[in-house]
Amino acid sequence: MKQNHKRIPIFDKLQQFTYTNPISFHVPGHKNGEIFPGQARTYFDSILKLDMTELHGLDDLHAPTEVIAEAEELAADFFDSDHTFFLVGGSTAGNLAMVLAACSPGEKIIVQRNCHKSVMNGLELSGAKPVFIAPEYDEAVDRYTSPSYSILKEALQKHSDAKAIVLTYPDYFGRTYPIKAMIDLAHSYNIPVFVDEAHGVHFTLGKPFPASALSLGADAVVQSAHKMAPAMTMASYLHLKSKFISKERIAHYLQIIQSSSPSYPLMASLDIARFFLAKMQTNELEHILQSVNGVRDILDSCDAWNVLPIEPEDDPLKITLHVKQFYSVQDVARLFEKENLYPELITHNQLLFIQGLKPFHKQDQLQKIVKRVGEQLKIKSNHDTIEIAKLFPEAIQELALSYQEMHARSYRRVPFDEGIEHIAAEAVIAYPPGIPIILKGERITAAHLAATRQLRNQGVRIQQRESGIKIYRK
Ligand SMILES: Cc1ncc(COP(=O)(O)O)c(C=O)c1O
Known part of the structure; x- marks a missing residue:
């Protein structure tokens, strides 16, 4: 990192602006929060003061030269990209822009089949000709994770005219795979690799997290800052480091996809998320890791499920409960929710918990909740397991x-x-x-x-x- 990451240019500028008691004869209609009904005003008040528009000195996301440019440069320095775009439409916007930038109608693109729907939507919008590569069934975690190197190799041999490859890394549960070899392989065909790293914004921090896709050579990487870093929902980054794809092309599609009135609180939160990550110290990371291990042990104290062990290729902040077949995952989730504890996601056999980038301090409460959930859980009548391991018989498919x-x-x-x-x-x-x-x-x-x-x-x-x-x- 070459830059001074104590700076938070967008937030600082907005804050300075509020000190001048500006009089609004412009949009948005809440007039710096003065027009906002009832009780909601108490909650929204401070944020509405930051909810500005492209006034003099506040720059323009679609043609940045001032504070937004400065904030994007700081992010590029921290994430080690050639350029970082701030996204106000989530990783969804980034995925759409990457695919649109890569493909014209009828051009081939190799895509991991279990990708996010925004990638699918990008394919449809671009009119590209997708070649899907199926994920492998990962026995160790009992679910589909990522495609194998050999499947990608076969796909590239058959479709060496593909314009790009789109991979997801990590999966929702934080599991990664040897993506570097796949990136190197793609580059040997002069094909760029786009990575949907929506769940891995914190990987740039290094150990104990897996390596970030950008550090492993990916050409463009999308990250939802709002998923694992302290940013507001929809705030995401698109990092570019490629000789294959130009900044101008991505910028062109982003300005088509994203609002012409991007939210300043969202952009400021991206600035703050980078600031937060950049100032994180090794000892803080150690405390977080200790804490998450403690949470993992507490969650593992119930016989109705196993907590899946963490491997070096996994994100330790993700805790996956593998529910035994005698119990229903839905029942487990509902019982946790009855205790006002909300997991991130529920599949047919697993429940995902996500710890944030700070130590968790309510261990005693968690212990009691886990105990009560275990006590109330009933054996389900139907013990059938489902055979989803053969869901994708075709490894490569058009x-x-x-x-x-x-x-x-x-x-x-x-x-x-x-x-x-x-x-x-x-x-x-x-x-x-x-x-x-x-x-x-x-x-x-x-x-x-x-x-x-x-x-x-x-x-x-x-x-x-x-x-x-x-x-x-x-
Ligand atoms: C793998 C993956 N990619 C992209 C997205 C979309 O991200 P966002 O919510 O930031 O638009 C998600 C959302 O859950 C996701 O899981």
């Missing part, structure tokens, strides 16, 4: 229709079982963590339907607006 063909066709909704052998006009996604069981544009198989039915029976939420499934007409 869609049955191009996005342009899909766009031109009409579709109809049919009962789920009648969808078999037709081409899906919508994705069927188990959410969270967002694994697409059926892709939009994919031919529906009996295995797809069986997997969807089983997951649904297990209480997994399938993200669909209506029942049945949309299929394309011939």
